[in-house]
Amino acid sequence: MAEAFVIRGGKPLNGEIEVGGSKNAVLPLLSASLLCDGKVVFRNVPLIRDVEAILEIMRGLGSYIERRDHEVFIDNSHVKSFEPNPELVRRIRGSVLLFGALLARFGKVKMPYPGGDVIGARSLDTHFEALRSLGATVDETSNHFISLEAPSGLKGAKIVLAESSVTATENTIIAAALAEGDTVIKLAATEPHVQDLVTFLNSAGAQIEGVGMPTIRIRGTPRLECKNNAEHNIIVDSDEAMSFAVLAAATRSDVVIKPMNPDFIEDGILKLKTIGVNLEVGDSFLKISKPTTLYKAAKIQSGLYPKLMSDQLPPFAVLATQALGTSLIHEWMYEGRLGYINELIKMGANAIIMDPHRALIIGPTPLRGAELRSLDIRSGMTTLIAGLVAEGETIINEAQIIDRGYERIEERLQALGADIKRISA
Numbered sequence: 001m002a003e004a005f006v007i008r009g010g011k012p013l014n015g016e017i018e019v020g021g022s023k024n025a026v027l028p029l030l031s032a033s034l035l036c037d038g039k040v041v042f043r044n045v046p047l048i049r050d051v052e053a054i055l056e057i058m059r060g061l062g063s064y065i066e067r068r069d070h071e072v073f074i075d076n077s078h079v080k081s082f083e084p085n086p087e088l089v090r091r092i093r094g095s096v097l098l099f100g101a102l103l104a105r106f107g108k109v110k111m112p113y114p115g116g117d118v119i120g121a122r123s124l125d126t127h128f129e130a131l132r133s134l135g136a137t138v139d140e141t142s143n144h145f146i147s148l149e150a151p152s153g154l155k156g157a158k159i160v161l162a163e164s165s166v167t168a169t170e171n172t173i174i175a176a177a178l179a180e181g182d183t184v185i186k187l188a189a190t191e192p193h194v195q196d197l198v199t200f201l202n203s204a205g206a207q208i209e210g211v212g213m214p215t216i217r218i219r220g221t222p223r224l225e226c227k228n229n230a231e232h233n234i235i236v237d238s239d240e241a242m243s244f245a246v247l248a249a250a251t252r253s254d255v256v257i258k259p260m261n262p263d264f265i266e267d268g269i270l271k272l273k274t275i276g277v278n279l280e281v282g283d284s285f286l287k288i289s290k291p292t293t294l295y296k297a298a299k300i301q302s303g304l305y306p307k308l309m310s311d312q313l314p315p316f317a318v319l320a321t322q323a324l325g326t327s328l329i330h331e332w333m334y335e336g337r338l339g340y341i342n343e344l345i346k347m348g349a350n351a352i353i354m355d356p357h358r359a360l361i362i363g364p365t366p367l368r369g370a371e372l373r374s375l376d377i378r379s380g381m382t383t384l385i386a387g388l389v390a391e392g393e394t395i396i397n398e399a400q401i402i403d404r405g406y407e408r409i410e411e412r413l414q415a416l417g418a419d420i421k422r423i424s425a
Contacts, residue, residue: 003399004425005410007387009369012290013253013416019241019260020046021070021234023405024311025193027094028170029200029234030054033074034061034101035178036204036226040074044234049404053092060085061102082106086145090115092404093167099127099148100171103136104178108149126161126168133157134172134179156181156220164189164214164304170197177206179220188216191305192238192264200232238264239311239378240406241286245269246315247385248288249277249295250322255416258285267308271316274298275323297325297363302332314340314382318389320361321349329359340379346370347390366391374398377405384409388418397425 021044031054033040045051047070055065055072062079065072082102089095095114102109113124124146128138134154139147156179161168169189174197176183188194190212198211205225210216241260248255249272262269262281269286272279276295280287297320302313310333320327321344331337335356345351347370350362369392374380380402387394396402399422402409410420 002397002425004423005384005387005396005399005402006421006423007369007384007394007396008392008419009251009388009394010391011251011417011419013248013251013255013388013413013418015416016256016258017244017412017416019236019244019257020044020407022046022193022196022237022239023048023050024166024191024237024239025196025234026051027054028097028167028174028193028197029232030058030072030074031097031101032174032197032201034058034063034076034079034098034105035174035201035224036230037077037223038075038226038230040076040204040226041231042072042074042234043070043231044236045070045072046237047407049400050092050094053088054094057084057088057095057098060088079105082108083110086112096124096127096167097171097174099131100174103131103148103150104154104175107151107153108147110145110147112145126163126165127171129162130159130168130172130185131175133159134175134183154179154220156183156218158184159186161185161187163187166191166194169194173197173201173208173216173218176218176220177201177208177224178222179218181220183218183220185216185218186214188214189305190214191309192235192261196235200230203232204230236260239309241265242268242312243315243381243385243406245272245279245286245288246319247388249275249291250315250319250385250389252290253416254289256285256287260284260286262286265312267306268312271298271300271308275319295319295323295364297323297327299328299330301328301330310334310337311378314378315385317341317344317351317359317361318382318385321351321363321365321367322389323363325363327361327363329361331357337376337379339375340382343372343375343379343383344386346372347386347394368392369394371395372397374401377401381406388413388420399425
């Protein structure tokens with residue numbers, strides 16, 4: 001059933017909001033657990049739709065899964081299938097990570113192209129070239145299905161990624177963990193969730209060096225021991241922390257965001273300071289206070305970590321509508337992700353999309369309530385923030401898309417004093 005959020009905005013919020021486990025970390029971690037024959041326990045798992053989708057796929061493969069609130073217990077000792085449910089795979093982009101995991105475990109995998117948000121071309125070429133380097137053959141000719149096989153087993157190799165893709169890096173790490181011999185991955189992505197994946201795999205018995213570096217070295221092992229029911233606490237969600245920080249700033253609120261790791265969002269914090277946001281950074285918290293000066297326009301550009309990440313950029317467009325001058329929003333990676341700018345224009349934003357990667361926003365401009373769409377997870381959060389800033393009533397359709405990345409978002413914002421409710425649409 002379709003759902004929508006109804007928001008009456010235009011008022012500041014107050015209080016503390018807790019940051020959950022990382023969506024972008026948990027999906028590769030769950031997939032990587034398929035390398036373990038034994039039991040695995042993940043803690044700080046967010047209660048979001050994308051996690052439920054991956055768990056449902058894994059159950060279909062034969063995984064025994066028990067969920068207790070934010071803990072997930074997994075036993076993969078009876079996994080027998082290398083063909084995930086096609087309908088489920090097409091629901092979620094994160095299912096792409098099953099290529100590396102199932103190929104490593106079975107020497108073959110067959111599944112359709114993964115689904116997920118439509119935010120621009122996200123080619124799988126980098127994934128497949130890396131897996132070919134490890135000894136896999138790739139057949140993309142079978143009725144929209146992709147079959148990968150490594151009949152002689154995966155072999156270590158030197159791999160230079162065509163682009164520093166996060167999921168391609170993760171797929172390659174997962175596959176290489178069980179490959180025979182040594183693998184070197186160059187131009188590897190270095191994001192916090194890639195680091196978290198390496199931390200887990202090493203704790204489960206893998207031999208991986210170079211965490212957080214663009215060159216990763218892996219000494220393959222025939223199997224992962226996963227001793228003592230391998231346990232792992234998932235890192236907090238940097239993207240969520242950044243969303244909440246921008247939300248607090250745009251609504252001119254007093255909000256403490258915790259727990260979080262400020263080292264993971266240093267460029268985002270720098271952008272907030274450049275704009276003039278009144279903030280305090282602690283070891284595990286970020287405090288946003290009411291502004292003491294007018295916000296200033298800025299160039300806000302995503303890039304390779306540790307720059308502002310692509311998933312963290314969209315909410316800044318709302319803050320730009322409240323800043324004096326002309327701000328540039330530059331989405332360097334995805335050419336289909338600026339659709340949320342058109343949603344902000346419906347609310348009165350003075351903005352123009354210059355090309356598929358850049359938009360200009362001139363402010364400050366008051367926003368007014370409107371009926372909007374959730375185009376993808378981050379765009380949906382951006383329109384939600386805009387609704388909290390705007391005067392009057394805002395309706396955000398496709399609320400379930402936001403649920404894919406943000407746990408119980410309306411309840412958490414209500415605790416800050418937000419006037420937001422969920423309705424059937």
